[in-house]
Amino acid sequence: MSARQILIVEDERPIREMIAFALKRAGYGVQEAADCRSARLMLADQRPDLLLVDWMLPDMSGLELTRLIKRDRDTRELPVIMLTARAGEADKVAGLEGGADDYVTKPFSPRELLARIQAVLRRTSTGTTDETISIGGLDLDKASHRVSTGERTVALGPTEYRMLEFFMTHPDRVYTREQLLDRVWGGNVYVEERTIDVHIRRLRKALEEFGHDRLVQTVRGAGYRFSAREE
Numbered sequence: 001m002s003a004r005q006i007l008i009v010e011d012e013r014p015i016r017e018m019i020a021f022a023l024k025r026a027g028y029g030v031q032e033a034a035d036c037r038s039a040r041l042m043l044a045d046q047r048p049d050l051l052l053v054d055w056m057l058p059d060m061s062g063l064e065l066t067r068l069i070k071r072d073r074d075t076r077e078l079p080v081i082m083l084t085a086r087a088g089e090a091d092k093v094a095g096l097e098g099g100a101d102d103y104v105t106k107p108f109s110p111r112e113l114l115a116r117i118q119a120v121l122r123r124t125s126t127g128t129t130d131e132t133i134s135i136g137g138l139d140l141d142k143a144s145h146r147v148s149t150g151e152r153t154v155a156l157g158p159t160e161y162r163m164l165e166f167f168m169t170h171p172d173r174v175y176t177r178e179q180l181l182d183r184v185w186g187g188n189v190y191v192e193e194r195t196i197d198v199h200i201r202r203l204r205k206a207l208e209e210f211g212h213d214r215l216v217q218t219v220r221g222a223g224y225r226f227s228a229r230e231e
């Protein structure tokens with residue numbers, strides 16, 4: 001198996017080199033970009049397995065870059081981890097709503113960064129079971145990670161896909177945010193429960209277009225449930 005490729009988008013060279021060094025030592029292949037323009041050029045003909053994007057970049061913000069990546073059909077499946085000196089709750093939520101799959105607050109240790117990378121890759125990597133699950137008019141193909149309704153494909157980010165896959169394999173049961181964190185994020189201690197709500201919102205929004213958002217139900221005071229039955 002060839003090494004997983006990670007694209008680092010960071011203008012501060014010492015930080016970029018420190019990250020590159022730690023990643024290479026951990027066995028990853030590394031690509032480096034100092035601004036969004038070169039990152040986008042690299043993405044046009046190379047396909048990394050994950051992007052690390054700094055928030056503060058010279059030509060456009062890392063948040064804008066993430067939005068562009070997640071809006072583009074060719075790149076929206078790419079997991080993105082944002083690097084940010086902004087530790088405020090509003091900024092974190094903005095990062096996640098912009099499409100980031102996770103964020104790491106500076107200063108961080110290489111060890112913490114590696115743990116986050118592994119967690120994101122684990123939950124976004126392609127499964128091997130070829131099974132199709134159908135509930136309430138939604139079809140989920142575990143082999144291709146394709147979600148469809150009728151002939152139409154439902155476009156989902158990697159985290160929303162993973163969440164939907166969990167829900168569809170565990171329907172009609174209420175899960176608390178804590179349980180979802182554990183089952184969908186693999187017990188990644190760094191993720192806050194609030195993060196769940198952001199991804200639930202995104203998942204509903206993606207399903208809304210097809211009239212299937214009601215499958216993801218809020219159970220007041222308890223958590224969330226996926227069900228084709230009425231609430």
Ligand code: CA
Pocket residue numbers: 010011012054055056057
């Ligand atoms: Ca920077």
